[in-house]
Amino acid sequence: MSETSVLTKENVKKKDTTINLPKSDMTDLIKSASRVIAPLWPIAAFAARNPWMGLEKQSFDEAADWLKNTRDVDIYPSASMILSAKNKGEIDEAFLKMGLQRWLASHSFNIPRDAAERFCHAALKLESLPSDLLSSQQLEKLVDEFSGLNTENIENSFMQPISSYIENQDGERLVNILDHHVIKWCKLYLDDSQAGWTMPNREKGFYRAWQRLIQYDPALSKKQRQSFKDWPQDAHTALKEALSALKIPQSEIQTYLEGHLLSLPGWAGMMLWRSQQSSREHALLTEYLAVRISMEWALVKPYLPLTNQRSEQNVSIPPLLAAWIHWGELTIEEWSQMSASEQNEYLSFAHSFDEKLFRKLWLEAWEQTHADQLSEKLTSKQRETKGEKTALAQLAFCIDVRSEPFRRQLEKEGPFETIGIAGFFGLPIATSELGSNHSHPSLPVILKPQHKIKESADENELNLYQQRKQTVHSVSNTFKKMKQNVLASLLLPEVSGPWLSLQMAARSFVPRSAERFLRNLRESWLRKPNTTLSLHHDSHTEAEVPVGFxxxxxxNYARQALKTMGLTKNFAPLIVICGHGSQSSNNPYAAALECGACGGAAGGFNARVLAALCNLPEVREKLSSEGIEIPEDTVFAAAEHKTTVDELQWVYVPELSEAAQEAFDRMEAVMPKVSHHANAERLAQLPNFEKELKNPHAEAQRFAEDWSEVRPEWGLARNAAFIIGQRELTQDCDLEGRAFLHNYDWKQDESGNLLANIIAGPGTVTQWINLQYYASTVAPHYYGSGNKATQTVTAGLGVMQGNASDLLAGLPWQSVMQSDHEAYHSPLRLLIVIQAPSEFVERLLNNDSALREKVQNGWVRLASVDPEGRWENW
Structure with missing residues (x-):
């Protein structure tokens, strides 16, 4: 309903564009501007990211309007998604009508209420205006006779780079050419794994390396290259000089920088992430902006001076009038008989009740329907709180939504109790696997490791293992070097062709057998020995991160984990700490199917560490003195829940007591049945599958091992709620794999500290996951990563579409879409449900300003269930 004017060379009032900012002030402006993007982790360490984490001081609706005005990015669900959800029964139109009445009551307008309601109800059917009406001569005549709508024009000011308004002689916008250049330089600088040759002078930083090479760039004209001959060698100075040359007013620098960051939010997000990882690269985002805006100046220089660098959004009258004729059932005669002021009131109302508002009201009705349905499930029947628990085994799973169906199936098969806890189990560790000199963080990316845990083995076995591992690495490195060497690459097809051809044929036609053969071959060759963990602090090793505890x-860590799980009494003979991991072949997004919080790290290692800690006699003795009495015959074990195949793989089983052995044997006996039902439930959700599968387990294995399969599992798609409460609240409820489940007993948390920690940690992570999926669904062209089949892995960092796109930050189409036209993920903002008295939730909101801000501004929704089972929306 709006038209944006193009850049023109009209005389406007001149502004002072001399930039005299100290370096510190420019740094502050860049930091403030970076709020519009989010850090982007490398894809191998994929972590769910909230793309709007810097905008949460604004309301969701304000951010939606701003993104629509600045980038033409719409973050409300599309009309087709809404109508599909409505047809599936996911939206109760009674909530839509209530939302409309609230909106009408909160706005004043000078038109009859019945006319306004008739217009709104018709508009909310989400039907497009007839094209013949919009193009009719009669409508055009009425518009010509109209004097003009009295509404404020929105000045975009410097929201967009100047280059976005200028076209070259071939009709291509200069901003697209600028993006192409910037992508090339970012790939050159950031690539530290794929390229055979590194960027010259890379060690001196992005800007200095670019400044040395740009004068020889054949993609620029001779005149453009010469313009950089005397360009400043310091990034801050260059940035100021470029902004001055482009005549950007000092008061609007931040807005202008935001526009440039939003042009390529993926590459800019990677620069932001790198700047946060190392003190050596702390100014990398400044260097990125210096390179980008310097290049913009070189490209637009022939078109300068441009005296008007503003655009205005002007209201388009024809759609507004057509809307009243079609939706408001207003006749031509009725319109003609109105006074100019009445006509203005009608069009102003239609301008306010626009398409964004339609879909906002539908989204809120969708979310309210989901909350109402969840409330019905959780409070429909009175659940008696169990006294003495008689579980044969207790299993602690990650809060990941994929754990919920598996836990439900497991509880059906015997006296097993399941528990939900964040899947790093409160252990802030980096893991160093056997034979590796490197370690990787095994905790949420919002935290930093405080300990390093190493695997070790008998020295003789370790030496043999390292030799075999080195052989594998040598073959791989030789192959890579031969590919990158001019002469050796000519010989490589002759040497490797037969083996690779055989491998390709086998993995294409018999993927399960081929993958199993290759895996067994590797494992039998490596023969990894039994290992122990460095749990005890090594005072002889000086390191930035200490080894052991x-x-x-x-x-402390054992106590913290047990209290967080609510497991301080009534211990079962066998307690299994279950991490989780995924399994897929030929998948750039494999890490996205691991833990959504931990940068692609699986949870088995952490599970083993916690189980080993809880088995230590000295730990149990100390816990016993504090009132946490773990029976002598209770044994902790560790396993990993493989989400693609819904299996439990044991990673640590110590010597078991008689009672623990009985529990272990019972679990092993029922596990095939649990996997069968969990696989059948999960696979039925995948496209083109029949509800009844003869062998769900075999089909799940094929999905995990077939290198042509673009959707090995749905991951965390359709996540919608985070439920914090006792298992009794959700037990026997089919939550459809849509809820994160975290155990919490308010009666053991008088201070509220435990709840506050759950909200600050897992609560933040679940919101990030939720909004990552939301953004990738509603705006896949901007926040998603397109089709997996056409992705290009670049620089070892991430994926592009083609060879020169933005570094794509979100989830692929296959992670959120059922088909080309049907979304699988329901884009709903996360609903946090807390089982606790109202005063607990009220205290939490009073003490946690960040949560209060998110709730008030519409980034998350909040509800509670009190001890009597009453549901309350906050």
Missing amino acids: SDEEKV
Whole structure:
């Protein structure tokens, strides 16, 4: 309903464009501007990211309007998604009508209420205006006779780069040419794994390396290259000089920088992430902007001076009038008989009740319907709180939504109790696997490792293992070097062709057998020995991150985990700490199917560490003195829940007591049935599958091992709620794999600290996951990553579409879409449900300003269930 004017060379009032900002002030402006993007982790360490994490001081609706005005990005669900959800029964139109009445009551307008309601109800059917009406001569005549709508024009000011308004002689916008250049330089600088040759002078930083090479760039004209001959060698100075040359007013620098960051939010997000990882690259985002805006100046220089660098959004009258004729059932005669002021009131109302508002009201009705349905499930029947628990085994799973169906199936098969907890189990560790000199963080990316845990083995076995591992690496490195060498690459097809052809044929036609053969071949060759963990603090090793735990730390982490799980009494003979991981072949997004919080790290290692800590006699003795009495015959074990195939793989089973062995044997006996039902439930959700599968387990294995399969599993798609409460609240409820489940007993949390920690940690992570999926669904062209089949892995960092796109930050189409036209993920903002008295939730909101801000501004929704089972929306 709006038209944006193009850049023109009209005389306007001149502004002072001399930039005299100190370096510190420019740094502050860049930091403030970076709020519009989010850090982007490398794809191998994929972590769910909230693309709007810097905008949460604004309301969701304000951010939606701003993104629509600046980038033409719409973050409300499309009309087709809404109508599909309505047809599936996911939206109760009674909530839509209530939302409309609230909106009408909160706005004043000078038109009859019945006319306004008739217009709104018709508009909310989401039907397009007839094209013949919009193009009719009669409508055109009425518009010509109209004097003009009295509404404020929105000045975009410097929201967009100047280059976005200028076209070259071939009709191509200069901003597209600028993006192409910037992508090339970013790939050159950031690539530290794929390229055979690194960027010259890379060690001196992005800007200095670019500044040395740009004068020889054949993609620029001779005149453009010469313009950089005397360009400043310091990034801050160059940025100021470029902004001055482009005549950007000092008061609007931040807005202008935001426009440039939003042009390529993926590459800019990667620069932001790198700047946060190393003190050596702390100014990398400044260097990125210096390179980008310097290049913009070189491209637009022939078109300068441009005296008007503003655009205005002007209201388009024809759609507004057509809307009243079609939706408001207003006749031509009725319109003609109105006074100019009445006509203005009608069109102003239609301008306010626009398409964004239609879909906003539908989204809120969709979310309210989901909350109402969840409330019905959780409060429909009175659940008696169990006294003495008689579970044969207790299993702690990650809160990941994929755990919920598996836990439900497991509880049906025997006296097993399941528990939900964040899947790093409160252990802030980096893991160093056997034979590796490197470690990787094994905790949420919002935290930093405080300990390093190493795997070790008998020295003789370790030496043999390292030799075999080195052989594998040598073959791989030789192959890579031969591919990158001019002469050796000519010989490579002759040497490797037969083996690779055989491998390709086998993995294409018999993927399960081929993958199993290759995996067994690798495992039998490596023969990894039994290992132990460096749990005890090594005071002889000086390192930035200490190895192992002190005696006090062992007790603290064990106590913290047990209290967080609510497991401080009534221990079962066998307690299994279950991490989770995924399994897929030929998948750039494999890490996205691991833990959504931990940068692609699986949880089995952490599970093993916690189980081993809880088995230490000295830890149990100390916990016993504090009132946490773990029976002598209770044994902790560790496993990993493979989400693609819904299996439990044991990673640590110590010597078991008689009672623990009985529990272990019972679990092993029922596990095939649990996997069968969990696989059948999950596979039925995948496209083109029949509800009844003869062998769900075999089909799940094929999905995990077939290198042509673009959708091995749905991951965390359709996530919608985070439920914090006792298992009794959700037990026997089919939550359809849509809820994160975290155990919490308010009666053991008088201070509220435990709840506050759950909200600050897992609560933040679940919101990030939720909004990552939301953004990738509603705006896949901007926040998603397109079709997996056409993605190009670049620089070892991420994916592009083609060879020169933005570094794509979101989820692929296959992770959120059922088909070309049907979304699988329901784009709903996360609903946090807390089982606790109202005063607990009220105290939480009073003490946690970040959560209060998110709730008030519409980034998350909040509800509670009190001890009597009453539901309350906050």
